[in-house]
Amino acid sequence: MHWRICDHGKMDAAQYLQEKRAQVENEVKNIRDFRVFDFNYVPDQPIERPEMDQIARTIVKYERSRIPVNVFAFGSRGCGKTLTVKYLKRLFNDSEGKTRLLYVNAREHNTSFKMLAHLLSVTPRGVSLSELFERFRHAYPGPTVLILDEIDFMSEKDRHKEILYLMSRCPENYMLILLANNPKFVSEIDVRTRSSLHPAPLHFPNYDPSQIFEILEQRAAKGLKEHSSGMIRQIAALVVKHTNSDVRVALKTLYYMATERGSDLTECFETALRDLTTDLIGDLNYNNLLVLRAASECPSGLVKEIYERYSGLCATKSEKPFCYAHFYNNLSYLQSLGLILLSSTKIGRAYTNRIILLFHPPLLHTAYQAKFDS
Numbered sequence: 001m002h003w004r005i006c007d008h009g010k011m012d013a014a015q016y017l018q019e020k021r022a023q024v025e026n027e028v029k030n031i032r033d034f035r036v037f038d039f040n041y042v043p044d045q046p047i048e049r050p051e052m053d054q055i056a057r058t059i060v061k062y063e064r065s066r067i068p069v070n071v072f073a074f075g076s077r078g079c080g081k082t083l084t085v086k087y088l089k090r091l092f093n094d095s096e097g098k099t100r101l102l103y104v105n106a107r108e109h110n111t112s113f114k115m116l117a118h119l120l121s122v123t124p125r126g127v128s129l130s131e132l133f134e135r136f137r138h139a140y141p142g143p144t145v146l147i148l149d150e151i152d153f154m155s156e157k158d159r160h161k162e163i164l165y166l167m168s169r170c171p172e173n174y175m176l177i178l179l180a181n182n183p184k185f186v187s188e189i190d191v192r193t194r195s196s197l198h199p200a201p202l203h204f205p206n207y208d209p210s211q212i213f214e215i216l217e218q219r220a221a222k223g224l225k226e227h228s229s230g231m232i233r234q235i236a237a238l239v240v241k242h243t244n245s246d247v248r249v250a251l252k253t254l255y256y257m258a259t260e261r262g263s264d265l266t267e268c269f270e271t272a273l274r275d276l277t278t279d280l281i282g283d284l285n286y287n288n289l290l291v292l293r294a295a296s297e298c299p300s301g302l303v304k305e306i307y308e309r310y311s312g313l314c315a316t317k318s319e320k321p322f323c324y325a326h327f328y329n330n331l332s333y334l335q336s337l338g339l340i341l342l343s344s345t346k347i348g349r350a351y352t353n354r355i356i357l358l359f360h361p362p363l364l365h366t367a368y369q370a371k372f373d374s
Helices: 013-025 050-065 081-093 110-121 127-141 162-169 192-195 209-223 228-240 249-258 265-282 285-294 303-316 324-338 361-372
Strands: 070-076 100-105 144-149 174-181 200-203 340-347 351-356
Touching: 050 081, 050 174, 050 200, 070 081, 081 100, 081 144, 081 174, 100 110, 110 127, 110 162, 127 200, 127 361, 144 162, 162 174, 162 192, 174 351, 209 228, 209 249, 209 303, 228 249, 249 265, 265 340, 285 303, 285 324, 285 351, 303 351, 324 340
Parallel strands: 070 174, 070 200, 100 144, 144 174
Antiparallel strands: 340 351
């Protein structure tokens, strides 16, 4: 860091900060509204898609009949699941209807206990889960839809996912909307909870190029003073080609292009992708990090060989490995995150699966060290 030296020989910190602020103001002069680049931003009118209509109709039927149909919405990261339900939450809660929509993120509040405490805005010291749930029932006696986002990030310590059973069995007839990247989540919860919950599956497909273009055009029109539709088409094409159509990568690329004048589009895209992949890998649990580590150390990429390597790594880290069936199911989850690609390969007369990593291995090394060597 180079400080400006004043006549009296002291560093002029105020002048230094003034210069930096002036530089940043010049870099962001094309920004009209920073909020549109925030991943939590919900537009006044999202693009139309059938999944939104299906969820809205299900909620309206519940509002009319008080008979809940729980929904399990799944799809790759950045496909619009969260934005859709947050928009519907705002729509219903601002309407004259009696149905309340509540939202909680299971990554941030990763046990049934923490979720209920968050929904009630209480510090749950010295209170049991059943007591918290009774408080919830008292606070929400009417028609209530509970949205549990990133439900596949619930802690493994909450083995039975008690909140799912409690909500689906109580006399208030609450409705649940579960959002996940992992399409196998429901099949992996215990039979008692699954039979009680019995959710209707709803797949959110990846955005196509025209949808990503429409989203970026909408954000650029609101958030930028000037923008190029040609550049936005290029961003959409890159995102569809090199990610699972993750709109978050598209938004971050657009933001970098808007704030880093003269930057190369491909460079901004790669930076955005690297930033988001780093965060994604860092959020994985120990077992999934070991799966990726095993895949990175197995030149053949063959699933069975990777499983053997993974089991060995678990032994060295005193971690209980997945059984092979659970391990294989979990690969679908990693694929939905855009971290791997499962490819069918013919070896001799038989076909087998090969894992292809879709990220730079050094990103895994950093996250691995942070979790296992700290």
